[in-house]
Amino acid sequence: MADDGEAPAAKRLRCERLGSRLLAGARGYGKLILLGEHFVVYKVPALVAAVGRYTDCDVALEAGAGIEVADHRPAVPGYKAKKGAEGRAAVALVLDHLGVDYAAQKVSGIGASAAQVVALARALGQAVPALDLDEDAVNAAGYEGEKGYHGTPSGIDNTAATFGGVLKFARTAGAPKFEKKALPAPIRVVYASTGITASTTAVVADVTAKRESDPAWFDGLLQAYVGLLARAEAALDAGDVAALGACLDENHALCQKLTVSCAELDALVLAARGAGAAGAKMSGTGRGGLMIALAPDEQAEAAIKAALEALAPQVWTTVFS
Numbered sequence: 001m002a003d004d005g006e007a008p009a010a011k012r013l014r015c016e017r018l019g020s021r022l023l024a025g026a027r028g029y030g031k032l033i034l035l036g037e038h039f040v041v042y043k044v045p046a047l048v049a050a051v052g053r054y055t056d057c058d059v060a061l062e063a064g065a066g067i068e069v070a071d072h073r074p075a076v077p078g079y080k081a082k083k084g085a086e087g088r089a090a091v092a093l094v095l096d097h098l099g100v101d102y103a104a105q106k107v108s109g110i111g112a113s114a115a116q117v118v119a120l121a122r123a124l125g126q127a128v129p130a131l132d133l134d135e136d137a138v139n140a141a142g143y144e145g146e147k148g149y150h151g152t153p154s155g156i157d158n159t160a161a162t163f164g165g166v167l168k169f170a171r172t173a174g175a176p177k178f179e180k181k182a183l184p185a186p187i188r189v190v191y192a193s194t195g196i197t198a199s200t201t202a203v204v205a206d207v208t209a210k211r212e213s214d215p216a217w218f219d220g221l222l223q224a225y226v227g228l229l230a231r232a233e234a235a236l237d238a239g240d241v242a243a244l245g246a247c248l249d250e251n252h253a254l255c256q257k258l259t260v261s262c263a264e265l266d267a268l269v270l271a272a273r274g275a276g277a278a279g280a281k282m283s284g285t286g287r288g289g290l291m292i293a294l295a296p297d298e299q300a301e302a303a304i305k306a307a308l309e310a311l312a313p314q315v316w317t318t319v320f321s
Helices: 079-098 114-127 135-150 156-163 200-213 215-238 241-258 263-274 298-309
Strands: 012-018 021-035 046-062 066-069 106-109 166-170 177-180 187-193 279-283 290-295 314-320
Touching (some): 021 114, 021 156, 021 215, 021 290, 046 114, 046 187, 046 314, 079 114, 114 156, 156 166, 187 263, 187 298, 215 241, 241 279, 263 279, 263 298
Antiparallel strands (some): 012 021, 021 046, 046 166, 187 314, 279 290
């Protein structure tokens, strides 16, 4: 994913006709979950934010038939091979949802999961004006694409990739509900990759199996999370980074109890805290993937970044605003 600086609202890019081809390009932003991964599946709210890194997607509709995807995204070793089948399924799901007939024309393009499918939906909306896609329709198409990666997604990833900013998101029996949070001041964030790729579908299925085998255990964790979320949202609204960071620490402990953290994530979290982070936790699927740390100031941000770079293959900074 490329980097556009601060965590932005989503934006549209170019659309131009080139000879007999219709070429369109668009962008979808990555995201970090502040609180609530896995619990959000069970219709309790989560806090999520877009980051400054994004996936560009160029789409060309040409003579011929079929789908051709060229993926030039930088990625940790093995990511594209492990996610390849899921990615191809995700692309086809977006095209099917939007009614793009790839049996009658060739769809060529490039699409990390939600950023990929949201960028693809936006680009198709520009390439085929008759689709008349507003942001809600882009989000809906992104949700369909996420099914290729997640089976039954919560909708949190594609919503963040579509609308940007910091969101409070809740899955419902109908359309998801979300609100954009207005932060009193920017929040400095450092995040890092373990370099380990995990299947979201497999991890979510494992958590579901654990819940079904011991409902009381899971409900206890869920209720603890609900109380934690209320405190975290109050801290976010007040711009209290120290209190919000403490909530991240507690959420990481809940993720450990869910068994979705791992030794690599735990090591990065501890390193960030030791370097001065206000709080740190895993973010996303878990058992690999990413972690996030809140930096109370610029000096702490530099120290956290250096500590994580000693352990992680990839480290980035962003600003939530």
